[in-house]
Amino acid sequence: MKRTAVPLTVAVASLAAALVPGVALSGSAATQAQPPGGIKWEKCPAEIFTTPIPDGMQCGTLKVPLDYRKPDGRTIDLAVSRLPSKKPEARRGILLTNPGGPSAGQSYPAFLAGSGLPQSVRDAYDVIGFDPRGIGRSTPVTCDLTPAQQTGNIPPYALNAADVTKRAAESKQIAKQCATSKTAWLLPHLSPPNVARDMDRIRAALGESKISYAGASWGTHLGAVYTMLFPQRGDRIVLDSVMGPGGWDYPSNRLWSQGVEDTFPAFAKFVAANHREYGLGRTPTQVRAKFFELTKRLEKKPTGTLHGLDQASFRLANWGFLYNPIQYTILAGIWQAVDKNQPLPPLPGGGAATDADNLISGRYAIICNDSRWPTSVKTYQRNVAADRIRYPQFGAAGANITPCAYWPNPTEPQVQITDRGPSNVLLVQNLRDPSTPLAGAQAMRKALGQRATMVTADQSGHGVYPNGKNRCANHAVTTFLTTGERPARDYHCTADAAPR
Template sequence: MRWGPCPAEVAAPALECTTVRVPLDYRKPEGRQLDIAVSRLVSKNPGQRRGVLLTNPGGPGGAGLSHPATLVNPIFPEPLPRSVQDTYDVIGFDPRGVGRSAPVTCDVTPEQIARRNFPYPNDAADVVRDATISKALARQCATSATAWMLPHITTANTARDMDRIRQALGEPKISFLGASYGTYLGAVYTTLFPRRSDRIVLDSNLGPGGYDRTGFRRLALGLEDRFPDFAKFVAANPQYGLGTTPKQVRAKFSELAARLDKAPAQGIDGSLFRGITFDALYVDAGMPGLAAKWQALDTGRPLPPDPVPADADNLISSRHHVVCGDSRWPRSVRSYQRDVAEFRMRYPLIGAAAANITPCAFWPSPIEPRVRITDRGPSNVLMVQNLRDPGTPLAGARELRRAFGDRARMVTADQGGHGAYGLFARNTCANDAVTAFLTTGRRPARDLACAAEAS
């Protein structure tokens, strides 16, 4: 491998980059190839170095080339500890179809970008409307200039790419630190390559089906778990004027959503309001800004525009390639109408959005069966999970824990937000357990529950 400077948009001190050639179709390993962009931060302590730690920040659709530099950046409250940096060369990569690794496109329009992830249907007619929009996006993906890659942009193939990266690095095994969707990627890797897996850390866990229909609908439960933290914050800060009790704050959510459904303000309708609320609650640091947005919408004050990512087309396109290519989704519009009606009642915050139809209903059938996560393999997996995670709720983590059996231990932290280890996560008990596993291999003898800590 020949390492050199990284592209300007991901350049960071000591970060170096290269590419690794992988097959487009692993059933035809000598056929068409893709270049996977790979980065590394080399251990500064060769005497302590154990091997390589591959990383993934989540997604799907998330670029990972700059992730090693992000993990060690001191601007975050909890960067990757020096002991972990000394133990490994920290490896990042853009998954196939993403960023610098043969990026896919669906020719996504500005109007489609503006819909964001969570279009919220208020009735059965809205589901029919969303089905038409979803069908159009699926058709765009299937007819774009990168449609030849469409069947092969899957989690299983990305896991196979990880093993090609391992081979290129000359390592007998790899350790892994994956967050959010990265937990499913790590679970698939260690299932396909159990004897090539060293120490596997899965932070903020999807269920064993990844972002399948069940995983996507669980987002409704995730916000219900997480919202009380925000309601408590707002109630304790009366300057926002949004309620002085958690019950009043929840009522204000319903009031604002209904008002914006009828009369959007500053380009924000009820659907977008719900999505903004969901996104902001991934970290506690997002709460003051979210409360200020609610206040502005409630009082008619102007809001600063939300920036549109420069790579929005690739973000949306690659996410749909993976989510829709990993598993089969229902194709009946009527079944989504039934689910939406049920979830609107069961999970009032965003239930209808989580149950709504997506382009996956119109996607070609996957070309290989989904990888089944089991308990076969070494006991080298440590899961870490917040109790109140909106994006990957505890229910999915518990299901993955059961699927792994004795292969895994799980550390739960009594805190909210998405991400239980490092960066914004401040639970010392959970952070120390993960760091000890990565640096020494010691796992808790049994699942560990970490109590809440004072903020």
């Protein structure tokens, strides 16, 4: 059957990869002499940026061990960047950042600067970005994915057990391609613990005794792993839009479905308030009913329509465009096109070129190497059936099978997130987040115990800082990064709240 969903699926997958929240950040400590094996800073390549390159931003490459059990053995390249502080008298240290994904992050300091990172934070830190090993310019991995396999890491919505079986065969084939590609030698060494070890090599190469850290989405898991492996080398740690303590594991996949249910009412309210423009329902209840009406139409007529969607990619579009309220007009336009059987409206695109094969291959490797996933197709079929009822908008996608079911066992145990270590972690979280729902953040908060405090914001979308709209939450992060004053206890910021 012709895959009419590919164009929109690719657009949404790219959007989800790009819409990583502007993140909270962190600092470092005393500067030491530059050690051997440091980074030679040069002009950044323009092709990695979608935003203007800030004045003074530099890029370089660091050699790190492929296998940390053999520190003097084979090395790989790590692409690194820095946006230096221009005020030496105010500089505290380095702020290592990660945009989530896992995705390339060498250009992330430029994104943060363009997203309103406060000048006080830029003065206090050299903001550091890097591409995680295997991704982007850091010794990239490939699974030789075909265009049809490059539609993202999100499983399709399964209408029945047969759909799960079909996806299982596709997932098994992807895992086989990864294991036999020309970069298969890299696969056992792509994991969150090794990315965290790379972060510590960056710290050492920059001559710092400590780092501060800002991680968003998947980057919150990476930051938590770093705090466990190197508890005394973290200064101020901010985790924004927080995954659960298991990282991107199968339970995290299933949480997306709750995230959609949590976030959709805000979109439904927007559409109902603009009924004259969109004609999709006068009340949020009517808008929700319209969603299921449209998906039913697409189930019966998946091909040959002007809008070129099937029900799975339509559901994926809803998940992706719930990432940020500013996208609600785009999503409403997609609904209108489906409702009237008209061409789709213009969708976001352009920017820096992305190697979809590498991005998706690298994600599979890092995610699948982190934890054990169920291996029985029947387990996924059972969970899909249950979540289709519990979370009717996206449950049968979140619970569906991925190539991780066919991945070799991880080469080392998953790092357990606990309350052992310094109390230097600040979590910031929206109440309604389609990708990292509040439930996951609460589980991470519980796992970290006295090490962390959490600030929640009464807003929708994926990402709080620095480009969120809640002044109270933004103030908490900026204050922590610039002064070290962290909230003494958890608190909640009401909608559009002023600083506390």
